[in-house]
Amino acid sequence: MWDYSEKVKEHFFDPRNAGAVDDANAVGDVGSLSCGDALRLTLKVDPDTETILDAGFQTFGCGSAIASSSALTEIIKGMHIDDALKVSNQDIADYLDGLPPEKMHCSVMGREALQAAVANYRGEEWSDDHEEGALICKCFAIDAVMIEETIRANNLRTVEEVTNYTKAGGGCSSCHEGIEEILTAVLAERGESFDPNAVAAEIKKPTSGLTNLQRMRRIEELLEEIRPNLQRDHGDVELIEVDGKYVYVKMTGACAGCQMAATTLGGIQQHLAEGLGEFIQVLPHEELARRAAGA
Amino acid sequence: MTSGIYLDNNATTMVDAAVVEAMLPYFTEQFGNPSSMHQFGDKVGRALKKARKQVQSLLGAEHDSEIIFTSCGTESDSTAILSALKAQPERREIITTVVEHPAVLTLCEQLEKDGYTVHYLKVDNKGRLDMQAYQRLLSDKVAVVSVMWANNESGTLFPVEEMAEMARSAGVMFHTDAVQAVGKLPINLKDTSIDMLSLSGHKLHAPKGIGVLYLRRGVRFRPLLRGGHQERGRRAGTENAASIVALGKACEMAHEAMDFEKTFVKSMRDRLEQGILERVPHCFVTGDPGNRLPNTCNIAFEYIEGEAILLLLNKMGIAASSGSACTSGSLEPSHVMRAMDIPYTAAHGSVRFSFSRYNTMEEVERVIEAVPPIVEQLRKLSPYWADGGPVEEPEKAFAPTYA
Structure with missing residues (x-):
């Protein structure tokens, strides 16, 4: 049996906002190929204030898929759609007092349904941009x-x-x-073979010769340079923390929740590393909390 | 016994009280090592001998020395397949099926990485094999055929006796993973061409952690574990004496209850199936209903998901299992349901009810009452369902963007 929190069980056994919303003006249908779960999110958005007046879900999925759908609708009701889009997978998982790692995709699905529904409301085409592996x-x-x-x-x-x-x-x-x-x-x-005895490339210490303040400002400048690229894809990035060689960022807009943000993070990392002239590692901001909790 | 209705006997079974009673002395007063010369060892040695006879009798094996005690069904499967490969290094192919238990499938996948060729026999939508396709694959390149006797999920039986004949005619070793079949079906190995067979104690009311590999006399064998002379050098390691005694007792009891399995256990299964199919629209039995274990029924409830069904059943004290992705721990939907080409909106809602002789008809009636409202409740949440029935053309009406 999965190790579900009491909150997950509660939202599964007594789901909130189940069913389609009457006279909805935003609908998002998404699914996860890896497990076959699927979800329809219907929203009623006030056209004047762009506030979510009502939200309902229909889910074909397991206990945690139903619970995270229920949680998502509870979180976003009454929110402005721009704020709703900032709700992350971790927010949904946190609302439910955590999900087993195998089940995180359930909350990803909720977020994606929200993005799809907002795109539908705005008359845009939404397409998913990441794939999930085993x-x-x-x-x-x-x-x-x-x-x-x-x-x-x-x-x-x-x-x-x-x-x-x-x-x-x-x-x-x-x-x-x-x-x-x-x-x-x-x-x-690429024609190489795996060598179990290879030594990991050494991670160099910061060697830029800048003061901490200069270095942080430089990181911000470099992020500004890359921002237009992200915004073109309806996404954005926010600097959260710099800790030695680790740079924590929050992906927002269309970038948020995209599990393949790793590729984007990789691009940002390369840009920062080149601009600073030192090795740095760009990590999602969720890492910060996790590391703090783990350390 | 705990309260609740246990219909998950293909996962594991309750150890019978008489079995526990039989094994208990072997923890305390009969604690000796059966290999020892003194009286402490001697009595244990005799008890193992008796247990070996009891297992032999249930399997209908010709000799008691054909019974090798192992730690579990998985060990027996690995021992059998790896032995066949080691004993015949010039043969680099294996034949198995797509619906085997992971104990065989995962091993075969690993052997492929090690350079062996594995042929996976496909099944049709009732879970049946194509015997001609099997015949075509048999050759002197094949080291071993490993085919399960009964499928753990659907209960569908494979014609292993016939397949073993065909393998023998082609000069190929034949192994069957019979962990679901032993104790539920009459088996008489001496009249078959089966060379090796795996069984697992905890599937037939013996404890977990004990299994058997049946090895026909004269079949070339290479042990997995080498060491002491236990099990005539074919499986080293001090014997799990208490569990072996327990397994012997459990085999004796299963032998006695064989008719009961075929009649009463089957009638409970049939009643449950009929009761559910009558009351719940849009559900169907998976596998081959005319040719399956008497204790197993697997029903696919369309448009809802299995884990959700199990959680609600569990809340009512009813234990079953599901082929849904989310119950497997791997997120992969059941390979058995996929192999039978069950639509995914049904495969995810497949629920297995598996009986034992300790269930009662009264329990069956309670489950028949419990299931319909649970299905109804979940369908109300389903995007494939509206106004008391599936939406028209469900696959079109709800066509989500997949990640």
């Missing part, structure tokens, strides 16, 4: 696609490097065999 690291809920793309984007060669970049394998280490298999497959694409 869950590899259960400790940190990292899937195979995320690991593959991170390996490709950063030329990773060892399990340790994969852990440094994605956190996958940084917990109980049971998934190291799986990570080695992914490394073997991805390295084979």
Whole structure:
């Protein structure tokens, strides 16, 4: 049996806002291929204030899919649609006192339904831009696609490097065999073979020679440079914290919740690293809370 | 016994009180090592001998030395398949089916990575194999055929006796994972061409952590675990004496109850199935209803999801299981349901009810009452359902964007 929180059970056994909203003017239909769950979110949005007056869900899915749909509708009712779009997967999971890592996709689905519904309201076409792979690291809920793309984007060669970049394998280490298999497959694409004895590339300490304040300002400038690219895709990025070589950012708009934000983060990371002239790692802001909790 | 209705006996079973009673002395007064010379070991050795006979009798094996005690069904499966490969290094192919238990499938996937060729026999929409396709694959390149006797999810039976004959004619070793079949169906191995068979104690009211590999006399064998001389050197490691005694007792009881399985257990299953199909619209039995275990029924409830059904059943004290993605721990929907090409709106709502001889007709009636409102409640939440029935052309009316 899954380890569901009391809150998840409560929202499953007694779901709020179940069913379609009458005279809805925003509808979002999304599903997750990896598990076959699907969700329809209907909203009634006040055209003058753009406030969500009512929200309803219909879900074909498991206990936590139903619970996170229920939670999402509770969270967004009464919100301005722009604020609603800022609700993250973690917000939904937090509202439910957490979800098992295997079940995080359930809250992803809720968020995506919201994006689709808002796009529908605005007369836009919404398309999903990430794919989900098989869950590899259960400790940190990292899937195979995320690991593959991170390996490709950063030329990773060892399990340790994969852990440094994605956190996958940084917990109980049971998934190291799986990570080695992914490394073997991805390295084979570029004609290399996986060497279990390879030493992880050393992560250099900050060497930019700037003061902390100068460095932070420089990071902000560099983010400004990259911002128009993100906004063109209806997304945005916000700087949350700089801690040594770690730069924590919050992806917003269309970027938020996109589990493949890793690719985008990779691009931002490259831009910052080049601009600062030092190795830095860009991480989603959820990491900050997790690391604080874990450390 | 805990209250509640337990209809998940294909997952595991209650250890019978008589079985517990039989095994308890082997923790305390009969604690000796059966290999020891002294009296403490001797009595345990005799008890193991008796247990071996009891297992032999249930399986209809010709010799008691054909029974090798292992730790579980998975160990038996791995031992059988890896032994066949090791004993015949020139043979690099394996034949199995797409609907095997992970104990066989995951091993086969690993063997593919190690360079072996694995042929996976497909099934039709009732879970049946194509025997001609099987015949075509048999060759002197094949080290072993491994085919389950009964499917754990649908209960569908494979014609393993016939398949073993065909393998023998082609000079190929035949193994069957019979963990779901032993104790539920009469088995008489000496009249078959089956070379190896796996069974698991906890599926037939013995404890968890004990299994058997049946190895026909004369079949070439290479042990998985080497070490001491236990099990005639074919499975090293000090015997799990108490559990072996328990398994022997459980096999004896299963043998005695065989007719009961075929009659009363089957009638409970049939009553449940009929009761649910009558009361719940848009559901159907998966697998091959005319050719399956007497204790298993698998019903697909369309347009809703299995885990949600199980959670609501559990709230009412009813235990069953599901082929839905979300109950597997892997998020992958059941490979058995997918292999039978069940539409995903139904496969996700498949629920398995599996009986044992300890269930009662009164429990069956309670489950028949409980299921319809649960299905109705979940369908009200489903985007495929509106106004008391499935939406027209459900796959079109609700066509979500998939990630």
